[in-house]
Amino acid sequence: MIEAVLTRLRAGERLHQQIVDGRRQWWFDEPFEDVPDAVVVRIRATGEFALKEAGDSLFGLPENSQTWGGVDVSDRIPCINPRCRRTAAQDKFPDSHEIICGKCFRALPAAFRAEHRRCWREINKLERRILRTADPLKAQRMRDICNEWVDRLNVGWAEIRQSIEQPDKPAGLETFLEEIGL
Ligand SMILES: [Zn+2]
Incomplete structure (x- = not known):
């Protein structure tokens, strides 16, 4: 399940979220696929994919966005080290779609x-x-x-x-x- 979700995220697809009775529901559209909250929690905990929120929540509350995905939904570029969760601001590197952070570079x-x-x-x-x-x-x-x-x-x-x-x-x-x- 996690691998299937990661594959769709890496292909640039976006996860949708709604919070119902305090519980997070996640899904992909086209084709529709329910994603258990535990899977999203795990992906975020392991840092296998830098999942970021688009900031499109009704009241602008953090963690409440309706849309989540990779770099496309935010203005951050991820470090090329998949085990590293650091990012850089896109406006500092306007022509780049990937960076290496200082820590990984020094290693x-x-x-x-x-x-x-x-x-x-x-x-x-x-x-x-x-x-x-x-x-x-x-x-x-x-x-x-x-x-x-x-x-x-x-x-x-x-x-x-x-x-x-x-x-x-x-x-x-x-x-x-x-x-x-x-
Ligand atoms: Zn790094």
């Missing part, structure tokens, strides 16, 4: 952190130079180099996510760095 192997920081350093440096240059050809060349760093950042990010989701598997960063000759 990563040093090589991941160094690679991630290096990519961001190069991207920021190039962005500043692109803004400063008046030569469109030069700007285009720097934009191309910047895009390569963005690609490299994304590869590193995928490695970070994999090492967090499957901590037992050997990290692929070393292999990747070897392949690109570092």
Whole structure:
């Protein structure tokens, strides 16, 4: 039951809640599915899914929202560590749909952190130079180099996510760095 509910939540579906005689009733629509309160309590307790309320309760009372779901119903982005319940404000990271919190980042192997920081350093440096240059050809060349760093950042990010989701598997960063000759 819990797995079925998690699957629907992860697919972006929303849970509905109403409180009848002080008891919480939960369900999905289309297809309709009753969800026992104990299942929701358990999901929230284990932190397997960052269930958030939309804030659409009649009197704005916390925990009373009619709609609950993942990041879409709130303006928070979850940490990529599924065992971590920290989130970041969406308006601080307008282009991101996932983040890694400071605590999980510091727990990563040093090589991941160094690679991630290096990519961001190069991207920021190039962005500043692109803004400063008046030569469109030069700007285009720097934009191309910047895009390569963005690609490299994304590869590193995928490695970070994999090492967090499957901590037992050997990290692929070393292999990747070897392949690109570092
Ligand atoms: Zn975290």
